[in-house]
Amino acid sequence: AQKITQTQPGMFVQEKEAVTLDCTYDTSDQSYGLFWYKQPSSGEMIFLIYQGSYDEQNATEGRYSLNFQKARKSANLVISASQLGDSAMYFCAMREGFSGYSTLTFGKGTMLLVSP
Amino acid sequence: KAGVTQTPRYLIKTRGQQVTLSCSPISGHRSVSWYQQTPGQGLQFLFEYFSETQRNKGNFPGRFSGRQFSNSRSEMNVSTLELGDSALYLCASSLNPGQGKELFFGEGSRLTVL
Numbered sequence: 315a316q317k318i319t320q321t322q323p324g325m326f327v328q329e330k331e332a333v334t335l336d337c338t339y340d341t342s343d344q345s346y347g348l349f350w351y352k353q354p355s356s357g358e359m360i361f362l363i364y365q366g367s368y369d370e371q372n373a374t375e376g377r378y379s380l381n382f383q384k385a386r387k388s389a390n391l392v393i394s395a396s397q398l399g400d401s402a403m404y405f406c407a408m409r410e411g412f413s414g415y416s417t418l419t420f421g422k423g424t425m426l427l428v429s430p
Numbered sequence: 431k432a433g434v435t436q437t438p439r440y441l442i443k444t445r446g447q448q449v450t451l452s453c454s455p456i457s458g459h460r461s462v463s464w465y466q467q468t469p470g471q472g473l474q475f476l477f478e479y480f481s482e483t484q485r486n487k488g489n490f491p492g493r494f495s496g497r498q499f500s501n502s503r504s505e506m507n508v509s510t511l512e513l514g515d516s517a518l519y520l521c522a523s524s525l526n527p528g529q530g531k532e533l534f535f536g537e538g539s540r541l542t543v544l
Contacts, residue, residue: 349533357518357538364531405473409528415486416463416527420473 317341318406318421325426327396335391335424337406346410348389349418350380353403365389396428432457434523434536442542448509451539455502455523462504464496467518479504480527516543
């Protein structure tokens with residue numbers, strides 16, 4: 315079974331609108347971390363936001379927020395007021411357990427296109 | 431401060447050759463991990479180094495190897511290149527392994543095998 319599932323291969327949104335990118339995860343660990351990265355065509359993976367499994371508040375970083383629903387094992391990324399520069403691939407990733415490793419498991423990604 | 435630096439950014443090799451990629455982590459970061467990204471398989475973990483020791487390894491053949499130096503810089507090597515090794519190789523650095531949200535990637539090294 316996939317550990318990270320991103321069901322939306324592509325999403326279209328108009329500039330200034332909000333958009334939600336879906337991510338569900340599967341783990342039996344109690345301690346884990348969830349990451350969202352943006353990858354423009356240049357290839358660099360840009361860190362957007364992080365949510366720890368014990369964090370009670372949903373994470374926010376500027377225009378990015380993470381809608382964390384632990385019972386449903388979902389960690390959706392919400393981008394408010396989309397900008398043309400937001401067009402990119404978006405990856406959800408998970409780091410599991412107290413293993414002391416930084417290993418991330420990634421989803422397949424969602425391509426976001428923002429139109430004027 | 432400077433981000434994660436990967437060199438070279440682009441390279442072309444032929445089958446059977448070997449390649450070495452370099453990654454300089456963010457200053458103060460001691461953990462370096464490597465990922466391979468291909469259109470078919472997506473992002474897959476290769477290995478992770480901390481304090482010059484390989485801490486974790488993904489499911490890749492022995493042709494893929496790496497090392498970390500005392501200054502935390504890391505190299506990965508792929509020997510006997512195959513067409514399927516064509517990929518974007520990404521390096522990520524963190525302060526210490528498995529902690530917090532400090533996990534930043536470089537721009538990657540794009541390898542093409544002909």
